Amino acid sequence: MDPLLSVIVFLFTFLSIKFACSASELSYNNHCNSFVSYSTPSNKRVNTFPLGDTHNGYFQGGKKITGLGNGETWSQFSFYLQPRRIQTTEASHLFKLEGLVSFRSTLAWNFTYVQSRSHRSRRIRHGSDLVTSFKLEGFWSESSGKVCMVGRGTYFSEKGESIGLEAVFKLNNVFSSSNISSMVIGKLESLSSENDKSYFEPISVFMFPKEAYKYTLDSTEADKECSSGIDAEQGLSLDSNSLSFCSYSISRAIAMLPLEYSDECNSPKNCTPIDGSSGQLPTLMSLKAIQCSHSQKHTMRVLLEFSNNSYYYYGMNQEKNPQNILVGEGWWNKKSNVLCVVACHIKGISSSVDGTRVDDCSVRLRLRFPSTWSIKNTSSIVGEIWSNKTANEQGYFKRIKFRNDEARLVVVGHGLEYEYSQLEIANKSCHNQKPVEGQGKSYPEAYSYDMRFDMSVRESRKRVAWGYSAPLFVADKFYDLGMPMFSDSVSSFSDQVPPPDIHNNNTGSLFNISYKISLTPLSLSGIDDKNSFFSNKSFESVKLTAEGIYDAQGGTLCMVGCREVSSKNAINTYSLDCEIMVNFQFPPLGTTNGRRIRGSIESTRKKSDPLYFKPLDLSASTNYVISLRRNAWRMDMEVIIALISTTLACVFVGLQLYHVKRNPDVLPFISIMMMSILTFGYMIPLVLNLEALLSQNPNNKNIVYGFVGWLEVNEIAVRLTTMKGRASASIYAGGYYNREPSSWENFKSYGGLVMDGFLLPQIILNIFSNIKRAQILSCSFYIGTTFVRVLPHAYDLYRAHNYAEVDNFAYLYADPDTDFYSTAWDIVIPLGGILFTIIVYLQQRFDALCVMPQRFKGSFAYDKVPAETELEGEVQTTNM
Known part of the structure; x- marks a missing residue:
């Protein structure tokens, strides 16, 4: 049963208990007795109805019910029966029924093309379905095959108004046995007058019975x-x-x-x-x-x-x-x-x-x-x-x-084979290639996840399409597209032995291999060159099959390809153009400098040939399994660092609270601006983390990192610990916290930069207050918090040098979306943080003006009030 309909049926049944009574209020005798006579039901219940508990069919009509089509097209409907409500009656051939009839149609359709790891682009539907249901009661005559039921339903108008409906439902040909010629037909008719807003045009239905079916056409x-x-x-x-x-x-x-x-x-x-x-x-x-x-x-x-x-x-x-x-x-x-x-x-x-x-x-x-x-x-x-x-x-x-x-x-059965026929041509092409530099390095194994990849396609230096490429067979072994990504049998490490039944071509590094390649144009506009690979093509993918030789010692893959060419005379019929060369060069395993898989698709025909096309340049990112494992280890390390740094942030805030408790006289000299920066800097991500934690969808697993199961647990731990640290900062801020609007999430990077300079407001306040040898902030707080802010930038420098770039979703620590991270910023921001720490130390060790140039110190000096004024206080004078 459709999960959506299952939920609707449950809610409809639960929320519409009144229909069970109201259905009986409708006079069965007035609307059905002439079709199926009434009989007093007994308490005995059976399950002999030939349509089964759930049955799908087709309907047409109901034009005045919003969303049920224009009355001319046919759509699907569902008939649900409550098995415990099928009762015998005084008449042996009559049975009492209770059921639910649901008519489903679509209100709106929006489509989005999604590029995915598949042989064709996927068009995803975004829309909503309208389900209009009726709760019905009535009788079935086993002898005549007729059913008649009356009941009520409801639907929502375009204005959102709930409108009650009354209807009679009649079916024919509902017999205890059926065959290919059996067809259940019927009609749902409104019991309201045509001028009533609850009236709807008759709905015709037909179904194919399933129960007690007898096969008759096998001869x-x-x-x-x-x-x-x-x-x-x-x-x-x-x-x-x-x-x-x-x-x-x-x-x-x-x-x-x-x-x-x-x-x-x-x-x-x-x-x-x-x-x-x-x-x-x-x-x-x-x-x-x-x-x-x-x-x-x-x-x-x-x-x-x-x-x-x-x-x-x-x-x-x-x-x-x-x-x-x-x-x-x-x-x-x-x-x-x-x-x-x-x-x-x-x-x-x-x-x-x-x-x-x-x-x-x-x-x-x-x-x-x-x-x-x-x-x-x-x-x-x-x-x-x-x-x-x-x-x-x-x-x-x-x-x-x-x-x-x-x-x-398709579940491929035992005995599937592949016949190579183009290896001789591929061999000649491979021998003509230049030797690969960097011998001694490791490249992907022939039977590994690394051999399939998405790619960008360029024609005449212009990006025109995206593609997907995956092996079909390696030697005589089928390349299992559903194989586990990180199982031992498909490891990308060069010291692993290839799986059994894979026979090498000539030496231990050469493999016969066949591929399936799918290329989908980004747009049809501009593809008017008759020599374009995508000329005269629809939006659907252009498919190629290829076979050749893979050299696992040098990472080269050269193949002969065949593409489908549309027939001019026949509809949806293709011929094959097999005068094509396909080449790929894989970078070594463990590549961390952004090197990509490079390839080409070229026609070997003359330019005057109608089937000739311009060369295509292909490139793909190297999501090697070994690299993914290194990145998985990096993510584990980021989890640990995040836990440690967040815990330290809690500790440093706690030490400052303890310092204020012991020295309450310093509280007026603590910068409110500094507290606000720390509060907002911690609380806004706190709210966002809580939202992300509560709204995680278990079905949204990423194909690359989904295998590291406990990473999700650790990420939750990081979020909880981070929330704890930010809550401590909020307690420290006291009544100064005002929650910012969620739109500030767009400025997280700027917020991180502001937090990096959290000491600047305190430095300025110290200067205007002209403090002298006062320990306003504990050393552990301002030095420790600065260390927590500097550490991500130091780690980012290490990460950029030692790991290949991955998508932003994979950053669990030092996320570029939360601060400014680059080689320049990773140097400037730590130096700035250290400078502010030194200034605060000097201000608290000597005086606030010690960091000011000599000519400005007089502007913030204090003058003694003469004794004859009889004022014993001090008044600050400035030249501002």
Whole structure:
């Protein structure tokens, strides 16, 4: 069940207890008795309703209910039944029902393209869903297959007004058993008058029953049709214990399958299994398993949905067109390792579901998992759709192929192999390369996490795209994209032995390797050069496959590549251009000077060739595992330093409080400005840290540092200790604290700089007060606090010299967002802090004016008042 709907169902049930009573107040006899007669329920409860506890279907209508579409499109709805509320009645064929019907539609859609470590850019939906629910009570007739229920619901208008709804819900064809032709149809109608604001237009619904289903389309003839044809090769055998097209990994892999048409298919006529009245051929198909059974041939019930919108299959678009949906049965042929499907059309669908039926089961589908990959075929799923009709019959269409190149979405079975065919060309290219400088250094192992990376793509010195690159096979071993990042078997240390079954090419450092590369243009604007790699391309990624040789001793990777080139005649069909060279140079392991992975993609064709393209320059950051481990150790060290420095800050504040307690006469001479700087400097981050601590999302794990589990615990400890230290400073400030607005968070760096100079206000106050040998501040406080402020800058110099740059989120101490950190600032700020400490020491050791030039000392001098004035006090005179 959808988690969102589960929560809504719970809240609706909990908060709408009154509906349980109000539903019964509606007269069942007035609205339902002629459809399903009333019968007095008994106390006996059963669970025999054929639709199950939760059932999804499709609805159309309800135009006047905000958010439920325009009344013309079909969307998904859900029917929830309370199993403990199914009761027998005095009539043996009648059962009392209580349930919840929820209609879900989308209010707003906003999409954002996200660049991620995947083969294509992801388009993320930001929006909200509207769910209108009805609590219903009624009866089901087992003999007639009819259901009638009455009840109430609620929805919120665009103005936020809650409006109550009254409705009657009627269903047909709800029988105890079902097959491919069974279809539950019905209607939800408003009981309000058309002039009432709670009135809504009728909502038509249809569902495919799940319970007590009988498979009928698996025949010898259909099995024979599936075992022959253009794509009749043997596929991978899957473990019978794990075979389930309803499982997440396989269901996601078959949820978006690009369709490839023959050259003569330029229009829907005789080229598509669905109604082509729109004038466009669908480019994508979704194979959705709605029910799986492991008995006998591992049968399954499926929906085939066709569309031109790739986001339709990720649940981002709830609108459906039943004319684009086929329902069918499938079974796994263990002999040929192929999934066979017989699919049927949904006929008679219109604004009214009366007369809707499943008919014309002439569509065939075959799907397999290829057992052998190559540079020209790296599809994890291939298959085809065809009709068993002749070309002269209505409903006939030409064969359509489909495939899925997303290898990571499929659970790869045993026996998958890769055939290298371009190694000879790659060998010649590798031998022509210049020797790599810096021999003796260590480079990434062939089978390691370091071999996959994101990259920036430049064409003619202009950044035009971003990309992702990852191995498919190393020698004859599949490169597991889901392997643990820091397991011993994938270590990047050069002294580790490669995993078993990896055979070297010639020597101990040469490896046969194949790659999958995906390049996504940043923008289509400006790509009008016919020789551009991205000319005449859509926003979708351009895919390349490559194979060649990796030299682990020199960090060089040279390969022959093949890219997909769109066919001018066929729709969604590609040819391959394999006259491409792909080269990468990896920097040594342990690189700390910002060196990057450098590479290129070049066409070996002549410039006059239509398929020639300008060279691409590639670069990628080196997030080597060994570097990540060093950075993990650095983060551990930062945790320790942060704990120590924060604890010391608490101690130094406590010593100053003790000093003031012992010498209360110095309290008026302590700078309020200095106390305010320390207070605000500690309290603002205190509030921000508390917010971050309470709002941490456990699901937001970073792929790089998520493995250091106890770092999160230590970070919390740092936050708590820091909060403790800042609270001590707040106690010291007493009543001088005023909480600053949260917008000051944008000025954290300037706040850190001000805190570095916290002694300056005290120095100025000392001068104007002209103190003489007065210990206003304890030495431990001003020297110790200065040390705490100087230490991050000293550490930043050490960190910059010894560690590669990482993202700001990885800084647990001396965060550049909280102060000014650079080589210059790391020298200037400590020198300034030490200078202020020396000045305070001299002022308290001698007098406040000892640090002033001689010509200014007279301006702050004290004059003795003559005795005849009979005033014994002192008056300060200045020349200001």
